[in-house]
Amino acid sequence: MRNMPKQFTRKWGPSLHPSRDEAPKTLAGRVAQQLRLDIIRHHLEPGERLQFEKLSKRYEVGTSPLREALFQVAAQGLVVAEDHKGFVVAPIQxxxxxxxxxxxxxxxxxxxxxxxxxxxxxxxxxxxxxxxxxxxxxxxxxxxxxxxxxxxxxxxxxxxxxxxxxxxxxxxxxxxxxxxxxxxxxxxxxxxxxxxxxxxxxxxxxxxxxxxxxxxxxxxxxxxxxxxxxxxxxxxxxxxxxxxxxxxxxx
Amino acid sequence: MRNMPKQFTRKWGPSLHPSRDEAPKTLAGRVAQQLRLDIIRHHLEPGERLQFEKLSKRYEVGTSPLREALFQVAAQGLVVAEDHKGFVVAPIQxxxxxxxxxxxxxxxxxxxxxxxxxxxxxxxxxxxxxxxxxxxxxxxxxxxxxxxxxxxxxxxxxxxxxxxxxxxxxxxxxxxxxxxxxxxxxxxxxxxxxxxxxxxxxxxxxxxxxxxxxxxxxxxxxxxxxxxxxxxxxxxxxxxxxxxxxxxxxx
DNA sequence: CATGTCAACATTTTCGAAAATCTCTTTCCG
DNA sequence: CGGAAAGAGATTTTCGAAAATGTTGACATG
CATH class of the missing domain: 1.20.120.530 (GntR ligand-binding domain-like)
Structure with missing residues (x-):
C-alpha cells in the first residue's frame, strides 16, 4: 500500500476555481480576484480596453503578475484576449x-x-x-x-x-x-x-x-x-x- | 444606430476555449496547446511536477510565456497550481x-x-x-x-x-x-x-x-x-x- | 530519541528593459 | 480621388536577472 504511486493517494477534487474566501498568496492571484470583482461590479466598463500601463498603476503591480491575472480571468470569459492586441472587458451580450x-x-x-x-x-x-x-x-x-x-x-x-x-x-x-x-x-x-x-x-x-x-x-x-x-x-x-x-x- | 456603444454591436460568443484548429500567434498560446496535448496524451505523467527549468528547455521558451501557458491550462484543470510551490500535472482520480x-x-x-x-x-x-x-x-x-x-x-x-x-x-x-x-x-x-x-x-x-x-x-x-x-x-x-x-x- | 531552530540551497515569483507586433498617419503613385 | 506602401508611435510580448518564498538537512536542545 505504502508504495502506491502518488496519483492514487491524493485526495480528489479538481481544485479549479480558487475558493472565494481564501486569499491567494501570489500577486497574480490577488490581482485576478480584484479584476473579477471590478468587472462583475462594473467598476470596469464592458468593452473597455485593459491596457497594461493603466492597470499597472491601478493595482500597483508589474506586467508579469498582471498578465497572469488577465489570463486567469480570460479563461473564465470575463475578459477576452486577442493575440498581440491585448485584453478587453467582455462585452455585454x-x-x-x-x-x-x-x-x-x-x-x-x-x-x-x-x-x-x-x-x-x-x-x-x-x-x-x-x-x-x-x-x-x-x-x-x-x-x-x-x-x-x-x-x-x-x-x-x-x-x-x-x-x-x-x-x-x-x-x-x-x-x-x-x-x-x-x-x-x-x-x-x-x-x-x-x-x-x-x-x-x-x-x-x-x-x-x-x-x-x-x-x-x-x-x-x-x-x-x-x-x-x-x-x-x-x-x-x-x-x-x-x-x-x-x-x-x-x- | 451608428453611435451605439460598442458592447451592443459586437457579434456575440464567449470566445473562450481557443478553437482547436487555429494556431495562436503568441508563444504562450502555442505552449499552452502543446502542454494540453502532452498531458492528454500522457507524454507528461499524472502527478508530475512541472518545473520551469525543464519545461523551458522542452518547449524552448522563457519563463514568462511558460508561466502564462501554465495558468491557461491550470484554468482548465489539466494542471493544478499551488502558490509558491509551482505546478503539477493533474493526478488521475x-x-x-x-x-x-x-x-x-x-x-x-x-x-x-x-x-x-x-x-x-x-x-x-x-x-x-x-x-x-x-x-x-x-x-x-x-x-x-x-x-x-x-x-x-x-x-x-x-x-x-x-x-x-x-x-x-x-x-x-x-x-x-x-x-x-x-x-x-x-x-x-x-x-x-x-x-x-x-x-x-x-x-x-x-x-x-x-x-x-x-x-x-x-x-x-x-x-x-x-x-x-x-x-x-x-x-x-x-x-x-x-x-x-x-x-x-x-x- | 524526538523536537525545534537556523542556515544554505533550490524553486518560484516579480521586476524592468529589450524585442516583436500592431495601428495610425502620411506619402506616393495610378 | 482612391488605394497601396512606408514609417513613426503606441502597445503587447518576451527575455534575463533580482527578489521572495519554500525546502532540506545539520545541529543544538529538552
Missing part, C-alpha cells in the same frame, strides 16, 4: 445572458436532483441557514432599494443560497461550472441596476424550492427551480427591450 | 472521471435536445459526415489495435462526432464546457490504453444516436445517449478495478 441563464437552469436542476438523492445532514443545515441569511438581506434591501452595499450583500447571499442548493450533489465539476456561470449572471444582473428597479424579490420562490429540497421531493424541486429560472429570464428579457430602446434613443 | 462522465451525459443530452429542436441543415450534414469519418477510423483501428496514430485519429474523430451532435444547439457556453470536459475524458480513456484492450467499439450505438437525431426524435436520441454514457461508465469502472488491483499488486 444579451444573447449570451440568455445562454448562461438556460445553462444554469439545466445544471442546477441536475445538481438539485443529485443533492436530494445524496445530500447529507450538513447539506440540509447549510441550505436552511443560507436561505435565512438571504431572506434577511432581502428585507434589508426592500427597505432601502438604492443602497449599494445592501444590494451587494444580497447578491452574495443569493449566490450562497443557490450554491448551497447545489452543494449536496457532490460533483466538484458541476460546482466549478456553477461558479463560472454565476459570475457572469451576477454581472448581467448588476448591469440592470442602472436601468430598472430591482427585479421582484423572489424569496417566496426560494423558500418553496428549499422546502421541496428538504422534503426530498425531487420532481417538485426540479419543477419549481425551472419555473424560477424561466420567470427570471422573462423579467430580464423585458428589461433587455427597455435597455435597447434606451440605447437606440440615445443615438 | 477515478472519482473525478466518473464525475466528468456523468456531467457530460447531462450536458450532451441537454445539447442534443436543443439541437434537435433548433439544428439547421448544415448541422445535419456535419453530423452525417462526422459519423462517417468516425466509422472509417473505427474500422482502421480494429484492423491494427496497437497503432498509436490510428487510435489518436480515432480519438479526434470521436470527439468531432460528439461535438457535431451538440453543435446544433447553438449554445456557445455549452460547447465551451464540452471542450473542457472532453479533454479530461480523453485523458482518462487514453490512460486505460496501457492497462486494457480498447473498449468495445460502440459505433453501432453512435449510428443509432445519429439516426434518432436526424429523425428529430428527441426522446429516442436522449435515451440512447444516456444509455451510451452509462455503458461506457460501466466499462471504465470495471477497468478501474483492474487497474487498482494491478497497482496494489505492484506495491
Amino acid at each position: 444579451f444573447d449570451e445572458m440568455l445562454d448562461v441563464s438556460n445553462l444554469r437552469a439545466n445544471l442546477e436542476t441536475y445538481a438539485i436532483r443529485g443533492a436530494i438523492q445524496e445530500g447529507r445532514e450538513d447539506w440540509e443545515v447549510d441550505l436552511l441557514s443560507a436561505f435565512h441569511r438571504l431572506k434577511l438581506a432581502g428585507i434589508a434591501v426592500s427597505a432601502d432599494q438604492d443602497d449599494e452595499d445592501l444590494r451587494t450583500e444580497w447578491e452574495d447571499r443569493h449566490r450562497a443560497f443557490h450554491y448551497a442548493l447545489c452543494k449536496g450533489c457532490g460533483s466538484p465539476w458541476l460546482l466549478h461550472f456553477f461558479d463560472e456561470l454565476y459570475d457572469h449572471m451576477e454581472r448581467y444582473r448588476r448591469y440592470f441596476w442602472k436601468y430598472a428597479e430591482r427585479a421582484v424579490a423572489a424569496d417566496n420562490e426560494h423558500e418553496a424550492i428549499m422546502k421541496a429540497a428538504l422534503d426530498r421531493d425531487e420532481e417538485r424541486a426540479a419543477t419549481l427551480l425551472q419555473a424560477h429560472f424561466q420567470k427570471q429570464a422573462r423579467l430580464t428579457m423585458n428589461l433587455r427591450k427597455k435597455v435597447e430602446r434606451a440605447a437606440a434613443a440615445a443615438s | 477515478f472519482d473525478e472521471m466518473l464525475d466528468v462522465s456523468n456531467l457530460r451525459a447531462n450536458l450532451e443530452t441537454y445539447a442534443i435536445r436543443g439541437a434537435i429542436q433548433e439544428g439547421r441543415e448544415d448541422w445535419e450534414v456535419d453530423l452525417l459526415s462526422a459519423f462517417h469519418r468516425l466509422k472509417l477510423a473505427g474500422i482502421a483501428v480494429s484492423a491494427d489495435q496497437d497503432d498509436e496514430d490510428l487510435r489518436t485519429e480515432w480519438e479526434d474523430r470521436h470527439r468531432a462526432f460528439h461535438y457535431a451532435l451538440c453543435k446544433g444547439c447553438g449554445s456557445p457556453w455549452l460547447l465551451h464546457f464540452f471542450d473542457e470536459l472532453y479533454d479530461h475524458m480523453e485523458r482518462y480513456r487514453r490512460y486505460f490504453w496501457k492497462y486494457a484492450e480498447r473498449a468495445v467499439a460502440a459505433d453501432n450505438e453512435h449510428e443509432a444516436i445519429m439516426k434518432a437525431a436526424l429523425d428529430r426524435d428527441e426522446e429516442r436520441a436522449a435515451t440512447l445517449l444516456q444509455a451510451h454514457f452509462q455503458k461506457q461508465a460501466r466499462l471504465t469502472m470495471n477497468l478501474r478495478k483492474k487497474v487498482e488491483r494491478a497497482a496494489a499488486a505492484a506495491s
Whole structure:
C-alpha cells in the first residue's frame, strides 16, 4: 500500500476555481480576484480596453503578475484576449445572458436532483441557514432599494443560497461550472441596476424550492427551480427591450 | 444606430476555449496547446511536477510565456497550481472521471435536445459526415489495435462526432464546457490504453444516436445517449478495478 | 530519541528593459 | 480621388536577472 504511486493517494477534487474566501498568496492571484470583482461590479466598463500601463498603476503591480491575472480571468470569459492586441472587458451580450441563464437552469436542476438523492445532514443545515441569511438581506434591501452595499450583500447571499442548493450533489465539476456561470449572471444582473428597479424579490420562490429540497421531493424541486429560472429570464428579457430602446434613443 | 456603444454591436460568443484548429500567434498560446496535448496524451505523467527549468528547455521558451501557458491550462484543470510551490500535472482520480462522465451525459443530452429542436441543415450534414469519418477510423483501428496514430485519429474523430451532435444547439457556453470536459475524458480513456484492450467499439450505438437525431426524435436520441454514457461508465469502472488491483499488486 | 531552530540551497515569483507586433498617419503613385 | 506602401508611435510580448518564498538537512536542545 505504502508504495502506491502518488496519483492514487491524493485526495480528489479538481481544485479549479480558487475558493472565494481564501486569499491567494501570489500577486497574480490577488490581482485576478480584484479584476473579477471590478468587472462583475462594473467598476470596469464592458468593452473597455485593459491596457497594461493603466492597470499597472491601478493595482500597483508589474506586467508579469498582471498578465497572469488577465489570463486567469480570460479563461473564465470575463475578459477576452486577442493575440498581440491585448485584453478587453467582455462585452455585454444579451444573447449570451440568455445562454448562461438556460445553462444554469439545466445544471442546477441536475445538481438539485443529485443533492436530494445524496445530500447529507450538513447539506440540509447549510441550505436552511443560507436561505435565512438571504431572506434577511432581502428585507434589508426592500427597505432601502438604492443602497449599494445592501444590494451587494444580497447578491452574495443569493449566490450562497443557490450554491448551497447545489452543494449536496457532490460533483466538484458541476460546482466549478456553477461558479463560472454565476459570475457572469451576477454581472448581467448588476448591469440592470442602472436601468430598472430591482427585479421582484423572489424569496417566496426560494423558500418553496428549499422546502421541496428538504422534503426530498425531487420532481417538485426540479419543477419549481425551472419555473424560477424561466420567470427570471422573462423579467430580464423585458428589461433587455427597455435597455435597447434606451440605447437606440440615445443615438 | 451608428453611435451605439460598442458592447451592443459586437457579434456575440464567449470566445473562450481557443478553437482547436487555429494556431495562436503568441508563444504562450502555442505552449499552452502543446502542454494540453502532452498531458492528454500522457507524454507528461499524472502527478508530475512541472518545473520551469525543464519545461523551458522542452518547449524552448522563457519563463514568462511558460508561466502564462501554465495558468491557461491550470484554468482548465489539466494542471493544478499551488502558490509558491509551482505546478503539477493533474493526478488521475477515478472519482473525478466518473464525475466528468456523468456531467457530460447531462450536458450532451441537454445539447442534443436543443439541437434537435433548433439544428439547421448544415448541422445535419456535419453530423452525417462526422459519423462517417468516425466509422472509417473505427474500422482502421480494429484492423491494427496497437497503432498509436490510428487510435489518436480515432480519438479526434470521436470527439468531432460528439461535438457535431451538440453543435446544433447553438449554445456557445455549452460547447465551451464540452471542450473542457472532453479533454479530461480523453485523458482518462487514453490512460486505460496501457492497462486494457480498447473498449468495445460502440459505433453501432453512435449510428443509432445519429439516426434518432436526424429523425428529430428527441426522446429516442436522449435515451440512447444516456444509455451510451452509462455503458461506457460501466466499462471504465470495471477497468478501474483492474487497474487498482494491478497497482496494489505492484506495491 | 524526538523536537525545534537556523542556515544554505533550490524553486518560484516579480521586476524592468529589450524585442516583436500592431495601428495610425502620411506619402506616393495610378 | 482612391488605394497601396512606408514609417513613426503606441502597445503587447518576451527575455534575463533580482527578489521572495519554500525546502532540506545539520545541529543544538529538552
